[in-house]
Amino acid sequence: MSLSWYEASARQRVAALVDAESFEEFVGPEQRAMSPHLPLFDLPRAFDDGIVVGRGRLDGRTVYLAAQEGRFMGGAFGEVHGAKLVGLLRAAVTETPEAVLILFDTGGVRLQEANAGETAIAETMRAIADLRRAGIPVVGLVGGRAGCFGGGGLIAGTCSRLAVSEGGRISVSGPEVIETNKGAEEFDSKDRALVWRTMGGKHRRLAGGADRFCDDTVEAFRAAALDLIGRAPAFDLATLEAEQARLEDRIARFGDCRDATEIWARLGVNDPAGVPALSAADFDGLVAGLEGTTHDAR
Amino acid sequence: METMTFRHTTKGPLAGTKPQAITGVVASGNLEVLLERVLPPDQCTIEIATPVVGYGDVWEAVAADFVARAQPGGLRIAINDGGARPDTVSLRLLQGARLMETGR
Amino acid sequence: MTDWRRQRTARDARIAAGRAHADGKVVAAADVVDLLEAVLRPGDRVCLEGDNQKQADCLARGLSACDPDKVHGLHMVQSGIVLPEHLDVFETGIAKRLDYSYSGPQGARIAKMLYGGQIELGAVHTYLELFARYFIDLTPNVALIAGVSADRAGNLYTGPNTEDTPTVVEATAFKNGVVIAQVNQIVETVPRVDIPGDRIDFVVEADTPFYVEPLFTRDPAAVTETQILMAMMAIKGIYAEYGIRRLNHGIGFGTAAIELLLPTYGERLGLKGRIATNWALNPHPTLIPAIEAGWVEQVHCFGSEVGMDRYIAARPDIFFTGADGSLRSNRAFCQTAGLYACDLFIGSTLQIDLMGHSSTVTTNRVAGFGGAPNMGSDPHGRRHPSDTWMKAGREAQQTGDPALMRGRKLVVQLVETFGDGLVPAFVEHLDALELARTIGLELAPVMVYADDVTHIVTEEGIANLLLCRNADEREQAIRGVAGYTEVGRGRDKAKVEHLRARGIVRRPEDLGIEPLDADRSLLAAKSIKDLVHTSGGLYEPPARFRNW
Numbered sequence: 001m002s003l004s005w006y007e008a009s010a011r012q013r014v015a016a017l018v019d020a021e022s023f024e025e026f027v028g029p030e031q032r033a034m035s036p037h038l039p040l041f042d043l044p045r046a047f048d049d050g051i052v053v054g055r056g057r058l059d060g061r062t063v064y065l066a067a068q069e070g071r072f073m074g075g076a077f078g079e080v081h082g083a084k085l086v087g088l089l090r091a092a093v094t095e096t097p098e099a100v101l102i103l104f105d106t107g108g109v110r111l112q113e114a115n116a117g118e119t120a121i122a123e124t125m126r127a128i129a130d131l132r133r134a135g136i137p138v139v140g141l142v143g144g145r146a147g148c149f150g151g152g153g154l155i156a157g158t159c160s161r162l163a164v165s166e167g168g169r170i171s172v173s174g175p176e177v178i179e180t181n182k183g184a185e186e187f188d189s190k191d192r193a194l195v196w197r198t199m200g201g202k203h204r205r206l207a208g209g210a211d212r213f214c215d216d217t218v219e220a221f222r223a224a225a226l227d228l229i230g231r232a233p234a235f236d237l238a239t240l241e242a243e244q245a246r247l248e249d250r251i252a253r254f255g256d257c258r259d260a261t262e263i264w265a266r267l268g269v270n271d272p273a274g275v276p277a278l279s280a281a282d283f284d285g286l287v288a289g290l291e292g293t294t295h296d297a298r
Numbered sequence: 299m300e301t302m303t304f305r306h307t308t309k310g311p312l313a314g315t316k317p318q319a320i321t322g323v324v325a326s327g328n329l330e331v332l333l334e335r336v337l338p339p340d341q342c343t344i345e346i347a348t349p350v351v352g353y354g355d356v357w358e359a360v361a362a363d364f365v366a367r368a369q370p371g372g373l374r375i376a377i378n379d380g381g382a383r384p385d386t387v388s389l390r391l392l393q394g395a396r397l398m399e400t401g402r
Numbered sequence: 403m404t405d406w407r408r409q410r411t412a413r414d415a416r417i418a419a420g421r422a423h424a425d426g427k428v429v430a431a432a433d434v435v436d437l438l439e440a441v442l443r444p445g446d447r448v449c450l451e452g453d454n455q456k457q458a459d460c461l462a463r464g465l466s467a468c469d470p471d472k473v474h475g476l477h478m479v480q481s482g483i484v485l486p487e488h489l490d491v492f493e494t495g496i497a498k499r500l501d502y503s504y505s506g507p508q509g510a511r512i513a514k515m516l517y518g519g520q521i522e523l524g525a526v527h528t529y530l531e532l533f534a535r536y537f538i539d540l541t542p543n544v545a546l547i548a549g550v551s552a553d554r555a556g557n558l559y560t561g562p563n564t565e566d567t568p569t570v571v572e573a574t575a576f577k578n579g580v581v582i583a584q585v586n587q588i589v590e591t592v593p594r595v596d597i598p599g600d601r602i603d604f605v606v607e608a609d610t611p612f613y614v615e616p617l618f619t620r621d622p623a624a625v626t627e628t629q630i631l632m633a634m635m636a637i638k639g640i641y642a643e644y645g646i647r648r649l650n651h652g653i654g655f656g657t658a659a660i661e662l663l664l665p666t667y668g669e670r671l672g673l674k675g676r677i678a679t680n681w682a683l684n685p686h687p688t689l690i691p692a693i694e695a696g697w698v699e700q701v702h703c704f705g706s707e708v709g710m711d712r713y714i715a716a717r718p719d720i721f722f723t724g725a726d727g728s729l730r731s732n733r734a735f736c737q738t739a740g741l742y743a744c745d746l747f748i749g750s751t752l753q754i755d756l757m758g759h760s761s762t763v764t765t766n767r768v769a770g771f772g773g774a775p776n777m778g779s780d781p782h783g784r785r786h787p788s789d790t791w792m793k794a795g796r797e798a799q800q801t802g803d804p805a806l807m808r809g810r811k812l813v814v815q816l817v818e819t820f821g822d823g824l825v826p827a828f829v830e831h832l833d834a835l836e837l838a839r840t841i842g843l844e845l846a847p848v849m850v851y852a853d854d855v856t857h858i859v860t861e862e863g864i865a866n867l868l869l870c871r872n873a874d875e876r877e878q879a880i881r882g883v884a885g886y887t888e889v890g891r892g893r894d895k896a897k898v899e900h901l902r903a904r905g906i907v908r909r910p911e912d913l914g915i916e917p918l919d920a921d922r923s924l925l926a927a928k929s930i931k932d933l934v935h936t937s938g939g940l941y942e943p944p945a946r947f948r949n950w
Binding site: 004006007166167190191192193194196200202276277 | 623922928929931934939945946947948949950
Binding site: 353355356359381385386389392 | 627628818820862920
């Protein structure tokens with residue numbers, strides 16, 4: 001039976017994503033690189049501080065990987081967690097693997113070590129820019145229970161390519177944050193169908209925020225990663241200008257929409273209400289028939 | 299946080315050669331168990347860090363039953379607990395021992 | 403001369419007073435308070451329909467807005483205390499006395515009000531018991547009920563959540579009472595007549611559709627390995643062993659796990675058609691995979707479940723449906739079915755003591771029982787045999803003439819040894835006893851009495867109490883499956899091993915079950931979305947259960 005990405009732990013995802021037995025972990029749990037801050041708050045620590053980093057092979061090609069564990073502290077960035085990711089990315093700049101994969105599963109920055117976490121977000125984005133400038137694709141995979149929020153959402157925006165499953169969510173402010181600041185009339189975080197059609201995988205794919213939609217299986221994410229590595233855009237002025245133009249065009253086209261279904265209708269989807277129920281294959285068919293959802297910018 | 303360590307003598311070493319395994323996740327009601335084959339073959343230690351204080355006698359009983367059942371000689375076992383129930387702890391310990399035995 | 407028609411005359415007067423606020427039978431939502439003040443008399447016995455699921459909420463709001471100078475001292479008789487308004491009326495003096503059955507969401511407030519003397523409590527009943535008393539000594543003067551739609555003559559369509567309505571109306575309308583129904587809509591013709599119009603005196607078109615709580619939806623994503631292990635033990639050690647075909651399930655995650663394992667683990671054991679075919683059950687979404695895999699012959703329901711209506715309507719071979727195609731549920735009949743026509747009840751509880759008494763009461767909540775004690779009891783009035791029932795009877799028989807042996811219903815408690823927050827499920831003394839003392843209840847609120855329980859299933863094993871021959875064996879059998887709770891650690895290990903040798907205590911390995919095989923991959927559906935998919939898109943879960 002195929003392993004559900006959503007249900008799997010970070011370690012299970014990594015082990016099943018790369019070629020069999022090829023994963024080699026850096027700063028493994030036996031080194032006990034744990035948060036120095038959490039004990040001050042009487043909170044339990046994890047031996048890997050909620051992130052697995054290392055090297056493996058994908059169809060024989062060397063890739064560097066980082067996988068966040070969304071069930072530990074909501075996959076949030078702390079000092080050690082962030083340092084492991086930044087360290088991996090910087091090592092990749094010198095070691096030049098064929099690609100770097102980030103398996104996002106995060107609510108953002110850990111409140112208990114927010115300064116270190118915020119710094120790590122900035123350093124991560126800088127390191128991704130360096131990698132991409134060196135011609136190494138950085139591909140983000142989003143399909144865990146914590147989604148990809150806060151600083152994670154920002155980092156995702158700097159990746160070369162993103163793959164997302166239905167369960168995956170990508171945003172900066174999470175549903176509860178929006179509701180707290182703007183009220184339930186603006187965004188009812190308990191209306192989970194609303195949450196998913198606003199931040200979920202299908203909408204992100206339709207709106208161009210993600211480049212590939214996949215079934216909730218490790219195999220599907222593996223196929224997506226291989227595909228996206230192969231078609232990562234160049235990281236140059238032309239790409240950035242194209243991305244800027246894409247975003248400006250998106251605001252112009254959809255800025256007045258009140259619900260994702262209105263955006264989908266404007267994109268030419270005949271039955272917007274039926275989108276959430278579509279299987280991955282049917283959804284891919286739908287996307288293939290629409291203009292402007294596949295583009296080279298990012 | 300409460301920490302405790304239990305030391306046990308076993309009849310012999312745990313089968314298998316895998317040097318290290320980890321199972322479980324530190325989450326509410328869950329725990330992670332790190333197992334390392336670093337001790338003499340008739341020794342086993344179990345170290346626990348838990349945010350739930352006052353259950354030392356339960357941990358002691360769970361650890362003793364696990365050692366009696368799995369005979370995990372040679373293992374240094376470390377637990378980061380997220381408030382797991384004793385049956386979940388037992389299950390993770392057994393899962394960990396099986397990983398060390400079979401390599402899977 | 404004796405006046406034999408005083409009640410009838412009084413009823414006619416109430417209806418005449420109410421007509422001033424009605425157009426025929428139809429009353430606008432804005433006039434509910436006027437209507438109730440006109441119809442109600444101080445001290446009336448009033449049934450405000452608060453069912454397990456559907457709520458006459460518009461009428462509840464109206465009642466709580468009545469002037470306590472005009473309407474006061476009411477005696478409320480209703481199965482569910484669910485909405486805040488159900489208790490607000492006791493704070494304002496509109497109501498004084500209460501007989502009820504279930505108060506899940508208001509359990510803490512009701513305990514406080516009982517303790518503060520704001521409520522005069524009659525009793526906490528089981529559903530069937532309360533329904534029975536509607537016909538003997540708690541007959542309502544006025545019933546306030548809920549339906550989906552009505553025509554102007556009062557013909558009522560209850561929709562799939564028929565639940566308590568026919569019982570309440572029967573007791574009220576035929577004994578000189580007044581029946582007021584709130585409906586979501588007044589229509590030309592109702593889809594089907596669940597209650598004939600001549601039993602309905604007033605119809606209120608509610609301002610909002612009546613509230614229904616999705617009480618029976620368990621998200622497969624939240625089912626744990628421990629619950630799967632317990633479900634495997636229940637299927638192999640009880641369902642297969644006794645050949646249980648006619649049954650009722652509680653609403654916990656443990657029983658949901660059993661439902662989700664039937665088409666996988668159950669199939670592997672070759673049990674299809676041999677167990678779990680005929681059900682008294684709400685339409686649990688987690689039963690969808692078993693139904694679709696052809697395991698289930700038929701299901702009779704107490705009420706419906708939010709989101710299941712289209713699925714049910716498309717499976718009339720399985721469910722009881724009306725000429726309009728939608729589900730017809732009926733709590734009184736289904737409770738009776740669960741009591742007399744089922745061979746097994748399996749459910750969860752919060753506390754079990756050393757003899758096997760169990761209760762869902764904790765020190766500061768009076769949650770009530772609902773139907774569990776009806777389902778979870780051995781009906782001594784049963785006279786039809788079944789293999790399951792007879793086998794349990796043979797196991798239980800200790801003395802007496804075998805020719806006079808009768809069967810036993812299987813009543814199984816499926817409990818994890820520790821609940822949320824590491825609270826032990828096994829205790830020396832039930833909190834219910836302490837609560838009864840504190841607030842002066844004559845009867846301690848025990849949900850299932852020890853003499854009705856036949857098996858206890860925990861993650862540690864199964865205790866078969868039928869086979870215990872004295873109190874000490876019983877206590878050790880219970881301790882023997884109580885895990886690492888104080889009760890469990892207080893066992894006599896040698897005695898428990900002896901019980902194990904006799905098959906009274908059975909461990910997973912005794913049943914050929916490897917605990918490490920208890921994996922979520924065994925679930926026939928791992929998420930609500932899987933359930934939707936399995937139902938062919940017919941199941942429409944409420945928004946709060948979606949993640950797509």
